[in-house]
Amino acid sequence: MPLWFARGLRRGIVTTRYPARPDSSAADLPTPPAFRAGLLDHRLADRLVAVCPSQALRRDGAVLLFDVGRCTACGRCQEAAPGAVTPSGEFELAGTSRAQFVKRIGLVPEVDR
Numbered sequence: 223m224p225l226w227f228a229r230g231l232r233r234g235i236v237t238t239r240y241p242a243r244p245d246s247s248a249a250d251l252p253t254p255p256a257f258r259a260g261l262l263d264h265r266l267a268d269r270l271v272a273v274c275p276s277q278a279l280r281r282d283g284a285v286l287l288f289d290v291g292r293c294t295a296c297g298r299c300q301e302a303a304p305g306a307v308t309p310s311g312e313f314e315l316a317g318t319s320r321a322q323f324v325k326r327i328g329l330v331p332e333v334d335r
């Protein structure tokens with residue numbers, strides 16, 4: 223029996239102190255991606271759009287639109303472009319309107335790979 227379970231039964235507290243205190247397990251959570259705009263061209267952006275299962279990514283001309291509200295932090299875009307896409311480390315997202323969750327990422331002209 224895990225120690226935290228026995229302690230919870232004894233004290234009557236079965237939850238962590240989050241959000242009053244950061245939870246150490248948060249470091250292990252998957253987080254939405256962060257994009258390095260200087261490495262993203264149209265071709266790579268189209269590849270990222272193609273691998274995203276939740277339609278969180280869309281290209282509009284020279285801009286990659288990232289809808290954080292749709293992102294499930296699955297990591298497929300990071301696997302497709304590990305240099306240009308990294309975990310953001312941020313999972314606490316809040317906003318007062320839906321539009322605040324859509325990020326516009328400018329694309330560079332073709333990048334040699």
Ligand code: SF4
Pocket residue numbers: 254255273274275276277278279292293294295296297298299300
């Ligand atoms: S982490 Fe997954 S859901 Fe989020 S943008 Fe990347 S591919 Fe799409």
